Amino acid sequence: MNAIEIRGVVKAYPKFTLGPIDLTIGQGEFFGIFGPPSAGKTSVLKLILGLLNHDKGSVSLGGADASGMEVADRNIAMVFQNLALFPHMSGRENITFPLTERGASQAEIAARLKAVSEVLHVDHILRKNPAQMSGGERQRVALGRALAADSRAILLDEPIAALDTRLREEMRIELKRLQRSNNQTFVYVSHDEEEVMAISDRVAVMIGGRIVQVGVPDDVYNRPNCMAVAQLIGSPPMNLFSGRFSDDGWHFECDAFAAPFPLPERTRPGEVGTLGIRPEDIHQTEDRGALSHEIGISSIEPLGGYTIVNAMLGGQLTKIRAAGQIVRADDHAKRVTFDTRRLHLFDAEANRI
Amino acid sequence: MTDVTANIVSAAPAGSTTRRGYWSGVARDGRKLGLWFVAPTLVLLLFIVIFPMGMQLYLSATWWTPLDGTPWYLAFESFNGGENYLRLVTDPGLWSALWRTVLIMAVAVPVQFMLGLGLAFLFIDQFPGRKIFYSILLTPMMIVPAVVGMMFYLLFQGTGPINNTFGLPASFSWLADVNRAMISVIIADVWQWTPLMFLILLAGMLGVPQDQLLAARLLGGSNWQNFRKIILPRMKPVIAIALVLRSVECFKIFDLIYIMTKGGPGVQTETISLYLYKQTFADLDWSYVAAIGLTILLVLSLAAARGLAYNAKKRA
Numbered sequence: 307m308n309a310i311e312i313r314g315v316v317k318a319y320p321k322f323t324l325g326p327i328d329l330t331i332g333q334g335e336f337f338g339i340f341g342p343p344s345a346g347k348t349s350v351l352k353l354i355l356g357l358l359n360h361d362k363g364s365v366s367l368g369g370a371d372a373s374g375m376e377v378a379d380r381n382i383a384m385v386f387q388n389l390a391l392f393p394h395m396s397g398r399e400n401i402t403f404p405l406t407e408r409g410a411s412q413a414e415i416a417a418r419l420k421a422v423s424e425v426l427h428v429d430h431i432l433r434k435n436p437a438q439m440s441g442g443e444r445q446r447v448a449l450g451r452a453l454a455a456d457s458r459a460i461l462l463d464e465p466i467a468a469l470d471t472r473l474r475e476e477m478r479i480e481l482k483r484l485q486r487s488n489n490q491t492f493v494y495v496s497h498d499e500e501e502v503m504a505i506s507d508r509v510a511v512m513i514g515g516r517i518v519q520v521g522v523p524d525d526v527y528n529r530p531n532c533m534a535v536a537q538l539i540g541s542p543p544m545n546l547f548s549g550r551f552s553d554d555g556w557h558f559e560c561d562a563f564a565a566p567f568p569l570p571e572r573t574r575p576g577e578v579g580t581l582g583i584r585p586e587d588i589h590q591t592e593d594r595g596a597l598s599h600e601i602g603i604s605s606i607e608p609l610g611g612y613t614i615v616n617a618m619l620g621g622q623l624t625k626i627r628a629a630g631q632i633v634r635a636d637d638h639a640k641r642v643t644f645d646t647r648r649l650h651l652f653d654a655e656a657n658r659i
Numbered sequence: 660m661t662d663v664t665a666n667i668v669s670a671a672p673a674g675s676t677t678r679r680g681y682w683s684g685v686a687r688d689g690r691k692l693g694l695w696f697v698a699p700t701l702v703l704l705l706f707i708v709i710f711p712m713g714m715q716l717y718l719s720a721t722w723w724t725p726l727d728g729t730p731w732y733l734a735f736e737s738f739n740g741g742e743n744y745l746r747l748v749t750d751p752g753l754w755s756a757l758w759r760t761v762l763i764m765a766v767a768v769p770v771q772f773m774l775g776l777g778l779a780f781l782f783i784d785q786f787p788g789r790k791i792f793y794s795i796l797l798t799p800m801m802i803v804p805a806v807v808g809m810m811f812y813l814l815f816q817g818t819g820p821i822n823n824t825f826g827l828p829a830s831f832s833w834l835a836d837v838n839r840a841m842i843s844v845i846i847a848d849v850w851q852w853t854p855l856m857f858l859i860l861l862a863g864m865l866g867v868p869q870d871q872l873l874a875a876r877l878l879g880g881s882n883w884q885n886f887r888k889i890i891l892p893r894m895k896p897v898i899a900i901a902l903v904l905r906s907v908e909c910f911k912i913f914d915l916i917y918i919m920t921k922g923g924p925g926v927q928t929e930t931i932s933l934y935l936y937k938q939t940f941a942d943l944d945w946s947y948v949a950a951i952g953l954t955i956l957l958v959l960s961l962a963a964a965r966g967l968a969y970n971a972k973k974r975a
Contacts (some may be wrong), residue, residue, distance in 0.1 A: 348711050355877065378879050390870035394892045403888075404878035 785837025
């Protein structure tokens with residue numbers, strides 16, 4: 307059974323149109339929604355929460371149409387970016403809030419609190435007020451409150467964006483663990499591509515109010531279905547060379563390359579297109595053959611485990627991700643080859659070929 | 660001498676700078692300069708606050724009245740110690756005026772509070788025409804109290820709109836009736852000052868972050884529960900301020916009543932400020948008036964400070 311199902315939902319704003327949105331989120335799935343700011347991510351959450359009156363389409367929760375359901379009856383919890391803890395209540399009161407609101411018995415509240423505080427390790431902060439807690443502790447209490455509600459799904463709107471990097475990585479692992487151990491449905495929204503890719507079972511990429519691609523992170527990364535997704539996912543972003551496919555379809559011709567680039571299979575003879583290659587799929591070479599390109603290195607960024615090389619390839623700035631630490635520009639070869647198995651080809655409409 | 664001090668201060672290890680150290684040297688000169696900058700305000704304050712209060716205190720300890728012909732600074736000739744204060748304790752006119760003031764306060768302020776709270780609750784969410792209704796609601800507060808008094812004076816006439824609307828005979832009088840006069844006055848005060856309550860309370864309600872309200876709503880709270888558990892607890896300081904403000908203002912209510920009833924019929928609507936006014940201009944008993952004024956000021960200040968101290972403690 308699907309926890310959340312959105313069918314053809316459209317919502318027109320004065321300057322922005324959301325949708326049509328089609329989305330199916332399975333029970334127990336960790337579903338990521340990724341997109342640049344103002345792509346409509348929050349609107350999708352509002353749609354699920356019932357805070358958005360959509361113009362067309364339908365939303366169903368657990369197989370039942372949700373159009374008549376009150377916000378409170380949808381049984382969906384949310385963790386907000388600023389957490390929205392109740393500052394005048396202790397950690398315990400915050401966590402048990404959904405239970406007391408629903409008139410649960412004392413025994414039930416105690417049992418639930420115990421279960422939640424065990425998975426979250428929050429025993430020691432139950433007496434504290436949010437103001438006395440650290441960022442990570444507040445995070446846990448906010449999660450605890452969502453978990454205690456025992457809801458159909460938990461929506462997380464950039465829940466860890468406010469934490470520092472180290473804590474963010476810890477919470478990421480923690481979130482995944484919690485989601486797995488409770489078999490909860492999580493809908494996780496973030497504009498941090500790395501975060502979403504690392505944590506989600508499936509990812510939806512949103513651009514300009516539409517869902518452009520849905521798939522497992524591997525799919526989205528290795529087979530982006532359009533140029534926009536290819537540019538959004540991956541850091542540093544994919545290198546793109548615009549040009550045209552040769553008349554026989556076996557080469558890609560681009561001003562940046564000294565010679566036409568051979569393609570592994572015959573593609574769109576004579577059409578205009580774009581060739582994309584990820585920074586890590588460009589390799590150093592000593593070979594001076596037709597498959598290699600000469601580069602002029604403009605700067606290097608040694609990042610420890612790998613190095614980002616900024617180089618000019620036929621007049622176009624190209625990012626190369628080289629393994630290991632390269633400290634001097636001279637240590638990198640002056641010629642590179644593209645991994646032909648990992649080319650991304652896009653047609654004139656920027657769709658994947 | 661100054662140099663020596665400055666040396667000592669600069670020789671002190673970093674981080675141990677005391678407040679005194681901070682103000683020495685250049686900074687101390689700055690403070691002197693600052694004193695000159697605020698001097699005009701201080702002089703102004705001296706004349707409009709401290710001097711009148713001192714004079715009031717001085718007169719309240721004498722029998723002085725403008726009828727004597729003695730200049731006020733010679734009032735000490737009729738020095739009587741605390742006799743004016745003894746008199747006010749046993750003055751039945753003062754006590755009944757005080758009682759009526761408290762009655763207005765005890766009825767009007769809770770009514771204004773409940774109405775203001777209810778209205779503010781309605782205005783939390785957006786609805787079509789919210790801005791217009793908001794402006795309309797705030798209008799009474801902006802009308803001069805004397806004008807409000809005149810309005811209600813006319814409304815409550817025997818042949819006025821209110822009697823007409825409810826089909827009451829012209830002989831059914833409001834302002835001249837022993838009981839209804841007070842009700843009329845309270846209605847007028849509620850009409851004028853509910854908007855202020857509304858304004859303060861709405862500001863307090865909107866101060867609660869929307870995310871918290873939404874979170875509470877998602878977690879299954881009804882509107883009323885959320886209001887009680889999330890909004891109200893956070894509004895305590897604002898509520899305290901609103902109540903203290905309106906309560907103190909009840910002691911100052913004057914123009915409204917003066918225009919509507921002149922404190923009548925008899926003394927039925929005579930509040931403390933009307934009583935003071937009558938003592939001042941009818942009886943010219945100025946030293947006694949000074950004593951009453953000072954006493955009220957003292958009592959109200961203490962009460963207000965207590966009300967607001969609760970706030971300060973809560974926040975700490």
